[in-house]
Amino acid sequence: MNIPKTSFPRVVIIGGGFAGVALAKKLAKQEAQVVLLDKHNYHTFQPLLYQVSTGGLEPDSIAYPIRKVLQNFPNFYFRLANVEEIDTENERVITNIGDLDFDYLVVASGSVTNYFGNTEIEKNSMAMKTIPQSLNLRSLILENFEDALLTSDLNERNALMNFVIVGGGPTGVELAGALAEIKKGILPKDYPDLDTRMAQIHIIQSGDRILKGMSEIASQKAEDFLEKLGVNIWKNVRVTNYDGETVTTNGELLLNAKTVVWAAGVKGETIKGLNSEDFITRGNRMVVNEFNQVKGFDNIFAVGDIACMKTEDFPHGLPMMAQPAIQQGEQLGDNLIKLVENKPMKPFEYTDKGAMATIGRNKAVVDLKKFKFQGVFAWFVWMFVHLFFLIGFRNRMVVFVNWVYNYVRFDREARLIIRPFKNRNIE
């Protein structure tokens, strides 16, 4: 990989998501050589992917070149690579562009969509975890409306205008809300020759409330908001299959839909050589201790979604969200320096900053530790926080311009089929 050996210890980080970037930024200032590997050359701000899918934002404004984030750190190296295997014995990472020895290894590879083994759902439904996937979904939605114009078969037309979202977490809720806004504000203007009132949006949730990671009041309010927007919420229903035409469930519910978004779960991706049953747990996450060390190793760590750190409040591991990832990444940066200097590491303590979700125009729910609020103010808080956490001044500006425009004009102009759906399986 053409990376020089220096007197600094080499820390190899797999993944440039929230955790990997936070860690690299901390570490690259210190006396350590940092090598970050990612299969994309950019960091993705995943919480806004649903806006790319619904034409509200351009993909480039929620992505940021990883090289740019760490441009001024001379000890930082980025390589565009797929990690294929970890040779733990020889402390070496094996990738498609060559091998690399490490002194410390940090797995920050995030998560992928979890279909719980159902290959038919995997084949026929859409995921929304990456920018290419979000663009695919955007294209499919728009192409389906174009197709709906062409058919005279009422059932087919309805299926083309039906959207089924499986999973009532933040992703599912935010996507459903955005689709409902599109149905109300854009479709009637764009498709005057189509009865877009027939378009339906469904959320199917296996549990008894949506946003189950948030407070009950947030769930309740989110449901109210969604119902006001005309979204159908099916609770205590589990999707059993989707063959590309019909969604079948464990109950009597059957839905014909050409667009099914699977937002019902995520899981880690195990890496060959680092997949022992000793530490791989539910959802392919890697059990780590309070220093993010992977069980059985001193110099191999995991942070973010892929790490399963069990705490009193979270006996099944911290939630797979941006905040734990960022906090773990930052702290591991400090701890690695302590480790090199033979000082004791500081155990990780999760600071729960709360959670939020936006449902639509002027509609959001926010849970802070002390306050829980919903509605217009929550919506402004949501926007402010998301703008703040975006990386890069340009991205913030462009997103801000888009949001102001979309708000004032009740519009979303990025409804472009730039990536036809037929290529959806190509990254």
Added chain:
Amino acid sequence: MNIPKTSFPRVVIIGGGFAGVALAKKLAKQEAQVVLLDKHNYHTFQPLLYQVSTGGLEPDSIAYPIRKVLQNFPNFYFRLANVEEIDTENERVITNIGDLDFDYLVVASGSVTNYFGNTEIEKNSMAMKTIPQSLNLRSLILENFEDALLTSDLNERNALMNFVIVGGGPTGVELAGALAEIKKGILPKDYPDLDTRMAQIHIIQSGDRILKGMSEIASQKAEDFLEKLGVNIWKNVRVTNYDGETVTTNGELLLNAKTVVWAAGVKGETIKGLNSEDFITRGNRMVVNEFNQVKGFDNIFAVGDIACMKTEDFPHGLPMMAQPAIQQGEQLGDNLIKLVENKPMKPFEYTDKGAMATIGRNKAVVDLKKFKFQGVFAWFVWMFVHLFFLIGFRNRMVVFVNWVYNYVRFDREARLIIRPFKNRNIE
């Protein structure tokens, strides 16, 4: 296609580029049913594609949904379709989504890259006529730098950092200038472990000056600007082949390069059924009279790049640029209404508004009828004109934000490999 027959005459327009959109906007206000067919659901502002390729702009900000342009016209219909054949006898357009009768047909299908029959160049070089193509080029440039880091073979590394642009028209010149700015401002920061001074940018021009459609002073100044930026200009050299490794020419010049951009010519694409030798001329353009009527037809027209309208000043046909396309589109809108009302049509007269090209930061050349100027002021004029002609307030704002940012920060943040090059042949 589910388009109702009304008492208005039906005008079918093939292509939503500058000409097609200008025509549709004129016509849709009148007593005519307008059906626009395009294989994309968006209009592309082609003059700024090179900025997408070089990470300066996001693709979505130079594209605009065609439905949105014509949202408020009840007699307007858009269909996402590939036109396969014209049945002139029965006055019918045959497409992949069905057939459509027309009363009037307007071909506004634009142009594609012309490889002059060299399939090896076509296979190995990059074009930059569409948004997907521009994203492919962006990815290839970035991927090549990532690869350059990995090799220890000096020749290979240089080939990965060499950029050969064939064609010294506005596209080639603007792309070369942008690449030179990237080489200067971004590469040394992004790739500190690579000697990016070795990166080379070449323009190969078959004629004896670049920008040969502009004045001699513009050509001369553009050459000066480019040379100051370190671009190598090869004049009176014709590229004979490119096998993916080496560019061969009719002279002694040989260049090893992994990136070759073919900007040496465009041509029309003939449509089956409307490809008689009676009116297809050089570069597959369709000879039209001063009313944009295709030779031999009363109700079939061609506008924009595909139309070859010969005038005194332009004996080989008007230039294949935005201005003639827009003007022809607008005037044909008026003329078609006259034709329906049995009034005499007005012959088209081209108003040459001049030409311009930007070379880099503070560097542009502008030819107006009365004034020709170059440098900083020209550069501001270039920016203003391009912002003005972009469709949509949001696009203008986003492009403006990007330009201000890029100017102030000497940066281009959209350097994202969103569409890996290996998929370059997929739209």
